[in-house]
Amino acid sequence: MGLPMLKKLQLYIQLTRLNKPIGILLLLWPTLWGLWFAAQGMPPLKELSVFILGTVLMRSAGCAMNDYADRDFDKHVERTAARPLTSGHISGKEAIGVALVLTFFAGMLALTLNAVSIKLAFVAAFLAGSYPLFKRFFAIPQAYLGIAFGFGIPMAFAAIRGELPALAWWLLLANVFWTIAYDTEYAMVDKIDDLKIGIKTSAITFGSYDVLAVVCCYAAFIGLMAWVGVSQGLSLPYFVGLIIASIIAIYHYGLIKNRERGACFKAFLHNNWLGCAVFSGTVLAFIK
Template sequence: MDLAAPPSSRLALYLDLIRWNRPAGWLLLLWPTLAALWLAAGGFPGWHLLAVFTLGTILMRSAGCCVNDVADREFDRHVKRTAQRPVTRGALSVREALAVGAVLALLAFGLVLTTNAATIAWSFAALAVALIYPYAKRHVAMPQAVLGVAFSFGIPMAFAAVRGEVPLLAWGLLLGNLFWVLAYDTEYAMVDRDDDLRIGIQTSAITLGRFDVVGVMAFYAVHLLSWGWMGLSQGLGAVYLAGLAVAGGQAVWHFGLIRARSRDGCFRAFRANHWLGFAVFAGVALSYAV
């Protein structure tokens, strides 16, 4: 690693480390978090909470990338898609990557400190789950379930920030959202299945085997049906159902992309998932707006 590299080169490496040019990752976290904010507040939650959770989501996803790349650097060398990540190829040291991640996490925590005691307390649980995930694939047959909890933890935190407590509804939404994460991260795992089998990593795509496509579609169905039921229980109506219908149409489109199990098709489906999440969020927000 060239420590004497010009600042512009190091900045480019840091941006690559946190996937700055690939916003789909933080959008996958953002839409269910914002939907939870609207549901918790019964409408627009205010500019302060909107800014805290939007910026916090971006910062924590970026910090998570730093930890993930450090944890997976030995595996990533053997995967076509990840072999050129900065830590994996030695352009950034482990210490430097962790330092960047720590700074980003501290900035996110600074935002949390502007909320309330309940949100601050739950932020520690969210951090713990985020740190556990990169190591889950070594020991858990479907590590995507652990990722599902990590990527859904903005939901109870949103309720805590608005109401000062986390009701049963928030945990139900988290569970339903976990199935969406299982759907899109299984699509992601299908891209790397050959490499993962060779190096011994466990993923949902490997665990499901020939039922991977069926599993993905079942995960989408559970997510949309559960969120539909919980949204209706909160008084959301036709506009919300229209948003879910748009999301469901996208899930059907994804079936066409992944059924042949090609790398390109599965990766395209994964990258498009943030639009499915946006459709659900739009249904929530517009329901309250009208």
């Protein structure tokens, strides 16, 4: 493989953020919650593998589409100005091509699931593809992102049970609040730039109440997950996981309360451990 090809591969990796897996993890944790709740324990290996690989593919495709949609905005934002598409190192056609190829393979994976899951896969693809547009007009696009990032939950129930019980939607709602919390922290990093270019984010919409909004969303997320645990009769480890998640959320408050860019970004990245804590408690609670 020649040097030009290696360089192009590196640019595609940057385009799809495979070099920055935090987005994959934030998408994966709620999907894994859904799988474990749906199966009431360890899900079948086939479904587990399909959902993990599908998460990686769809998140990568979403990044490519997001960069294409934001190509004229990213150049005005300090954090995103050097992205491959914005900086001109790859073309818009290449970005769309990468997104379509990744979506195709994700679709092939979805076809190995049952009919209900396949139908929901089309909804998931629409959510992922349309999210970048919501930043143009929707006051809190992070809520829409929460639905897109959490749609693996109802898909997991469809794949495991062939139905969509109320539990799936409660878990999805909880994930929406978690997503608003961590993506508002993320938006706080770019708030000054976003105000200049006219992008809508929750950090701008909440204004001086942005920190309070993040705290309230964390509280709503923990509260809903606790209610789910009680309603399902889960054992102590699940609630220990939620307590650890609550402590992590309090730590995040300490990071973002002064609205410093670096600290807000650190809080955003640290949400991986919050999701991991909830998942760990869920796994332990379902061990017979």
